[in-house]
Amino acid sequence: MNKLADASTLVPEQGGGLAAPPSAEPFYLPAHDEVSLFEQCHHNKLAVMLKGPTGCGKTRFVEHMAWKLQRPLVTISCHDDLTASDLIGRYLIRHDRTVWQDGPLTAAVRAGAICYLDEIVEARQDTVVVLHSLTDYRRTLSIDKTGDVVQAAPGFQLVVSYNPGYQRMLKDLKPSTRQRFVTLDFDFPPPDQEANIVHQESGIAPAQARALVELAHKLRALQDRGLAEVPSTRLLVATAQLITHGISMRRACQVALLAPLSDDAALVGAMTDLVELTFP
CATH class of the missing domain: 1.10.8 (Helicase, Ruva Protein; domain 3)
Incomplete structure (x- = not known):
């Protein structure tokens, strides 16, 4: 039976790739109003999509905002073989027992971290679907293998990046996914x-x-x-x-x-x- 779990339950045996906010400010030069827009999205618990070409500063921007907001940061590089279990977690055999191991997404949800999925378009559609409940008013993550539903801790924010140059007939984000994000456009600086x-x-x-x-x-x-x-x-x-x-x-x-x-x-x-x- 499903139950609503918060950050105090289902504690994994070890962490899922959480990185504390950097002590030194990551260098970033704002191009427009992206910093204030991101801050408002974070305050209003809105998911954010960063859209722009490769190497234009999207990842550095997320690092800068994690520092500015003093939130832990989890970065996930998306690829064709990324499964829902890779994000959420799985059972592992440890010596004489079976333990649940949180994936990086679950760890971020529990810790109230910023979770950054780099190049989301590279991930399989069936993997992307697990993000939907985290991008609306529910702010929950279902763990089918344990029957639990984890409520996002305060401060959690989902951020994805998207390179329009990678759009292909069979490799693009569904409209139902795109419309769940506030989209900030990035380009090479002046x-x-x-x-x-x-x-x-x-x-x-x-x-x-x-x-x-x-x-x-x-x-x-x-x-x-x-x-x-x-x-x-x-x-x-x-x-x-x-x-x-x-x-x-x-x-x-x-x-x-x-x-x-x-x-x-x-x-x-x-x-x-x-x-x-x-x-x-």
Whole structure:
């Protein structure tokens, strides 16, 4: 028989990946009003979807908000093989007994943590369905294997990220799922702000950071020529970190910026030309 369980019952034998709020503020530069909107969503117990391209700062934003709100953070990377049991938990055999092991989602619900599911569109639809009861007024999680229903502790918030570039006929979120989230749109920052981020994150000289961002904008224009993924701010930071530690500008761009983007010889050649024009 189902029963309503709170954080004091069904305590698992060990934790489910909870991370305490970082003691130091994760660096994040707001682009618009996303910080205040997220705070209001948290206050009003609303689930949030962060929508934007890979490497534009969605994960860092969640880390920053966990610090700002002083909530534990659970991050789950979604993939095709992620099952409901991976999220909720399972029974394990320990020596001479069977114990229940909370999954990361259940651990977050019990602890009142922010639970962040990265790239939710990669998860199977039958896995995503288990989130529905946590995104409305119920704020509960059903554990079918134990017959319990866990009430979310105060402070719990569900956050997912979604890359519209991954949309496919058979790989997209159902409207019934999308409409359960307040959606915040993310994109790559304006050039001056992106250069500041690259400078702050890597320690590279401001002029070099601006040059890398200028190159990135030229490379992003190649998306119409077959570039599946444009260079992200994350790639620019990685490139800048190599440069800061003595790797030449061209070589750093080749291994950290161009090579991860494409294996097509013609496309790589065109991108290499842009690097040589930017850093003669």
